[in-house]
Amino acid sequence: MSLAVSRRSPWSAGTSQARFAYALVLPVVLLLAGLVAYPFFYAIFVSFTDRVVGNDGQWIGLANFRYLAQSPAFAAAIWNTIVLVVSSDVLKLGIGLALALLVNQRLPGRGLFRSALMLPWAMPAFVAFLTWRVIYQPIGGGLNLVLTGTGLWPDVVDWLGQRSTAMPAVVAASVWRGFPFWFISILAALQTIPVELYEAARVDGASAWQRFWAVTFPSIRPVVIVTALLSSIWTANSFENVWLLTQGGPSDATIVFPVLAYFGMQTQRIGEAAAVSVAMLPVLAILVFAGTAMMQRGEDE
Amino acid sequence: MIRNGRWTRRQILGTTLVGSAGLAAGRRALAAPAIVKGSKLTFWGGLIFSEKANKLQAETIRKWGADNGVAVDVVMINQNETVQKVSAAIASNTMPDALDLGLDLLLLLSRQGVFLPIDDLFDSVGKAQGGWYPAAEMATDTRKVAGGRTGLPFGITGNLLLRRNDLLTKAGFSKPPATWEELVTQCVAVNKPPFHALGLALSNVGDGNTQIGVLQAYGGRIADETGTKATIKSEGTREYLRWVKDAWDKKLFPPGNTTWDGAGDNNAYLSGQTAFIANTGSVGIAAKSQDPELFNATLYSSLPGGPKGNYSPVGPNVRAIPKSSKNPDAARALLEHLAQPEFMSAYYADAIYGPVTKAQAKFKVFDGKDAIHAGLLDLVERGTAPAYPDVYNPAFADVWDNFVVPKMIQRVVIDNWDFDRAMDEAQKQTQAIYDKYK
Numbered sequence: 032m033s034l035a036v037s038r039r040s041p042w043s044a045g046t047s048q049a050r051f052a053y054a055l056v057l058p059v060v061l062l063l064a065g066l067v068a069y070p071f072f073y074a075i076f077v078s079f080t081d082r083v084v085g086n087d088g089q090w091i092g093l094a095n096f097r098y099l100a101q102s103p104a105f106a107a108a109i110w111n112t113i114v115l116v117v118s119s120d121v122l123k124l125g126i127g128l129a130l131a132l133l134v135n136q137r138l139p140g141r142g143l144f145r146s147a148l149m150l151p152w153a154m155p156a157f158v159a160f161l162t163w164r165v166i167y168q169p170i171g172g173g174l175n176l177v178l179t180g181t182g183l184w185p186d187v188v189d190w191l192g193q194r195s196t197a198m199p200a201v202v203a204a205s206v207w208r209g210f211p212f213w214f215i216s217i218l219a220a221l222q223t224i225p226v227e228l229y230e231a232a233r234v235d236g237a238s239a240w241q242r243f244w245a246v247t248f249p250s251i252r253p254v255v256i257v258t259a260l261l262s263s264i265w266t267a268n269s270f271e272n273v274w275l276l277t278q279g280g281p282s283d284a285t286i287v288f289p290v291l292a293y294f295g296m297q298t299q300r301i302g303e304a305a306a307v308s309v310a311m312l313p314v315l316a317i318l319v320f321a322g323t324a325m326m327q328r329g330e331d332e
Numbered sequence: 333m334i335r336n337g338r339w340t341r342r343q344i345l346g347t348t349l350v351g352s353a354g355l356a357a358g359r360r361a362l363a364a365p366a367i368v369k370g371s372k373l374t375f376w377g378g379l380i381f382s383e384k385a386n387k388l389q390a391e392t393i394r395k396w397g398a399d400n401g402v403a404v405d406v407v408m409i410n411q412n413e414t415v416q417k418v419s420a421a422i423a424s425n426t427m428p429d430a431l432d433l434g435l436d437l438l439l440l441l442s443r444q445g446v447f448l449p450i451d452d453l454f455d456s457v458g459k460a461q462g463g464w465y466p467a468a469e470m471a472t473d474t475r476k477v478a479g480g481r482t483g484l485p486f487g488i489t490g491n492l493l494l495r496r497n498d499l500l501t502k503a504g505f506s507k508p509p510a511t512w513e514e515l516v517t518q519c520v521a522v523n524k525p526p527f528h529a530l531g532l533a534l535s536n537v538g539d540g541n542t543q544i545g546v547l548q549a550y551g552g553r554i555a556d557e558t559g560t561k562a563t564i565k566s567e568g569t570r571e572y573l574r575w576v577k578d579a580w581d582k583k584l585f586p587p588g589n590t591t592w593d594g595a596g597d598n599n600a601y602l603s604g605q606t607a608f609i610a611n612t613g614s615v616g617i618a619a620k621s622q623d624p625e626l627f628n629a630t631l632y633s634s635l636p637g638g639p640k641g642n643y644s645p646v647g648p649n650v651r652a653i654p655k656s657s658k659n660p661d662a663a664r665a666l667l668e669h670l671a672q673p674e675f676m677s678a679y680y681a682d683a684i685y686g687p688v689t690k691a692q693a694k695f696k697v698f699d700g701k702d703a704i705h706a707g708l709l710d711l712v713e714r715g716t717a718p719a720y721p722d723v724y725n726p727a728f729a730d731v732w733d734n735f736v737v738p739k740m741i742q743r744v745v746i747d748n749w750d751f752d753r754a755m756d757e758a759q760k761q762t763q764a765i766y767d768k769y770k
Contacts, residue, residue: 083440083444084415084419084437084440084441085418085419085422085440085441085444094768098764098768101764102761102764103757103761168588169586169587169588170526170587171603187526187587189588191591192587192588192589192590192591192746194746276591277591278537278591278593279536280535280536280590280591280742280746281535281591281742282590282739282742282743282746282747283739294733294734294735296415297415298729298730298733298734299415299419299436299440300730301419
């Protein structure tokens with residue numbers, strides 16, 4: 032009897048421990064299922080229906096996606112979203128990295144400088160982009176006043192009203208609002224690099240450029256990848272920047288997925304609006320998988 | 333004030349003051365719905381530009397509740413969020429007992445059978461108040477889609493043409509432009525960049541859709557008379573595009589108007605950058621407090637016409653009772669109460685709405701001394717039902733919400749597409765939209 036007990040005992044203890052562990056994890060699993068998985072899969076389901084406000088609708092297969100695919104705005108939204116995400120992220124990386132490297136030096140008043148650099152990110156998006164709208168205004172806008180006043184450019188430019196300047200104007204405003212996140216992330220990573228590594232590199236005769244590539248960049252790379260991933264997802268999903276500046280215009284010069292989804296919601300066709308959001312998923316999924324793979328490779332190395 | 337449908341001396345006096353004996357006769361004709369004392373009622377009111385009007389509505393409803401022993405919960409909601417809130421409330425079965433809403437949502441939800449028919453209430457209020465204005469009556473007719481009338485109109489909104497009378501009079505124009513061509517002529521006379529006279533939005537916002545009425549005035553149509561086949565590519569549309577392009581090439585539009593937000597034309601007018609805008613009248617209210625000089629220099633009229641007609645669409649706002657209401661009798665009584673002249677005359681004085689019944693046109697606020705309300709009355713009397721002469725159906729609303737016409741114009745003036753190419757794209761997109769609703 033005692034032998035039987037002693038044989039069963041370890042197995043029972045293990046099972047019991049496992050059950051206890053599962054019980055501890057269960058609330059989180061339920062929370063994630065309820066708050067993340069359910070809305071996610073439900074949105075995918077809705078995108079295959081003709082659901083409208085007040086009516087659950089019927090299963091209509093790929094009809095919403097077929098309608099979207101033939102829409103001239105859809106192709107423009109794909110291209111514009113890619114342009115906005117890539118150009119914004121490259122610029123945010125450049126500005127964030129440069130400022131982080133600068134502020135990482137022992138400079139007088141750098142604490143104040145750091146705080147000031149965070150202000151664009153702290154400002155509500157609504158206020159920030161409406162301010163940019165005012166800055167871009169053709170008549171009385173700050174940018175035109177500076178350019179014409181200083182003689183840098185003689186004519187008033189309709190920054191948001193012409194195809195050639197509308198997207199660059201949206202990108203510039205988005206970069207201004209988003210670079211502090213890059214700056215603070217990279218700065219945090221820079222501060223974890225041991226000073227000894229730089230001293231050793233100097234002793235080996237490495238130039239500043241070589242020190243950056245051999246010491247700094249490998250150390251901040253994982254942070255840059257995570258920041259790029261998050262920033263890309265946020266930019267791809269951002270609505271206020273485009274809506275408050277151009278409403279997707281002029282023509283289709285700045286139409287992006289979230290604005291397209293908003294138009295769908297305005298028609299009260301929830302299924303169609305969900306289809307726009309679902310259409311973004313493959314792009315975002317590629318970004319997530321690529322980012323995760325790069326981080327994994329970095330860890331392996 | 334109103335207790336079980338009986339009259340008080342104050343009510344009689346009040347009604348006399350608003351100058352309509354017919355209203356009084358009608359009041360007696362209304363049957364008082366049974367109200368259960370101690371019951372509860374939730375009302376969602378739509379917030380409008382005037383804080384005073386919002387407060388008056390909420391207080392009137394609360395007082396009605398107190399007088400009738402009904403525990404009233406008044407929630408004033410941003411009208412831009414009505415769709416989202418109603419959508420969520422339907423899904424969670426938490427709709428209020430009565431609510432304010434716009435025509436689009438009324439028609440959509442009436443098709444889903446969300447609202448109670450209130451034909452008797454509609455008829456009795458109309459009869460008591462000299463009859464409904466045709467634009468309000470036609471636009472809110474849900475009988476075909478819901479088997480009955482589901483909305484009780486309470487205010488007409490729509491775009492008026494605001495003009496700088498001071499500048500135009502100096503240039504020799506004392507009357508509002510009767511046609512869109514005349515509008516361009518008047519604009520040319522006062523246009524001096526950076527002052528661009530024609531402050532109409534051509535962007536992807538509601539104001540941009542004012543251009544649909546202009547297109548129709550030139551003979552263009554969104555779809556055929558059955559409301560199923562897109563007909564946007566036509567000689568009428570071509571003529572209209574010629575008008576826009578001509579005005580654009582003359583630099584009459586302020587720069588940036590292809591990306592204006594909902595306040596773009598307001599800001600341009602209030603900052604003295606333009607001579608004409610199409611607006612609901614909210615700009616006039618803003619000018620009254622911010623720039624009295626501009627307010628005094630501004631006159632209002634209904635929109636001009638074109639060679640094929642004059643189309644000034646009106647947008648009625650309505651009140652409705654969801655079928656899910658747990659207190660429909662009290663909700664009907666409240667709607668009836670809110671339709672009475674005592675409340676409506678005070679409400680219109682602060683709200684930027686035109687009247688929905690002919691008796692309301694006799695309210696003091698519409699006596700012509702207030703330029704904005706005079707313009708709104710003109711709009712109600714000369715205005716047309718939404719979409720008319722097109723058929724107002726969900727497909728038309730979809731074309732409206734996707735800004736097909738403003739985008740067609742942007743193809744011409746921004747992308748320099750020729751008229752045929754721009755019309756082809758709009759035609760294809762419109763047909764795809766109409767096909768969704770077959």
